[in-house]
Amino acid sequence: MRRHFIAAGILVVVITILTYAVINFSGLATQMNPVAASAQAGSIDALWHFEIIVISFLFALITGPIVYSLVVFRRRAGDTTDAAHIEGNSTLEITWTVIPLIFVMFLAYWGAYSLGETRRVAANPLIIQVQAQQFDWSFIYPEYNIISNELHLPVDRQVVLKMESKDVIHSFWVPEFRVKQDVVPGRITEYRITPSLIGSYKVRCSELCGTHHAYMERPVVVSSQADYDAWIKEQVALAVEMQKSPEGVGQRLVAENGCLGCHTIDGSPKAAPTWLGLYGEHVTLADGTVVTADDAYISRAILQPAADVVQGYQVLMQPYPFTDAQVASIIAYIKTLK
Secondary structure: HHHHHHHHHHHHHHHHHHHHHHHHOOOOOHHOOOOOOOOHHHHHHHHHHHHHHHHHHHOOOHHHHHHHHHHOOOOOOOOOOOOOOOOHHHHHHHHHHHHHHHHHHHHHHHHHHHHHHHOOOOOOOOOEEEEEEOEEEEEEEOOOOOEEEEEEEEEOEEEEEEEOOOOOEEEOHHHHHHOOOEEOOOOOEEEOEEEEEEEEEEEEEOOOOOOOOOHHHEEEEEOOOOHHHHHHHHHHHHHHOOOOOHHHHHHHHHOOOOHOOOOOOOOOOOOOOOOOOOOOOOOEEEEOOEEEHHHHHHHHHHHHOOOOOOOOOOOOOOOOOOOOOHHHHHHHHHOOOO
């Protein structure tokens, strides 16, 4: 009997090594986890790597003895005897209860430690406000009074994103950062991250939030402190310039309220009609009526989105409490998109 345990044990070790090699070196693991680009990714990836080893072992622990038993203990031709009658093995049952319990507690401790590392507070973090809504992200830098549809971050400095949703539950996820955080209506959730690798990434919504959930993406740019400061300076100057004209004010209102989550300004299709070349054009409505996209039509579309539904589209937008002056500024901005 002892030799059977030894042989089955060797088979388990071999299958474990082969399974781990297939997962780790074939690219399966790296495809699930792209390059690590944050300080928090280290502890998460270490735990993930250990779990890959455990998964390989558990797979081998099940398949190894089964394969060995099928080959070695199969019924031989002409053998009609009964198998040995076994009542049970208390030692074995206690062993396979206690060892997994200890192991699970160890994993719980490691998971708690990893969570603590993820949420560790650093001195002087950068505060950025994040607004999520169907189907867009907006990023506000309160220290500089600027808003952007791109998230720019300096490398090697902790950032705290204070996130809120205007409509449904979203989830902020940059795969390279590893950390994920839900964005919930009616409350502010915090997301701490310390970018560690200069590059361009994407933030995605990982919580099914509607028909165009898959397109809820925005660029994330991690740059050196000098390049980040230069970008901030450029955006501050642009914000000051925008406030000098109605179309500039309208452009800021569009960015602040996530209008580009459904509309586009480059002619590409999305959840709502593009604004490129819209002003003055003929628009066919759902009932077949053709109207002109003038000031009155655009104002009505903003304040009463269900009044004139464009053919081929659904009503996704909620009425916005814009003032007449704000609506006029948005229309002025749309007029510039030719």
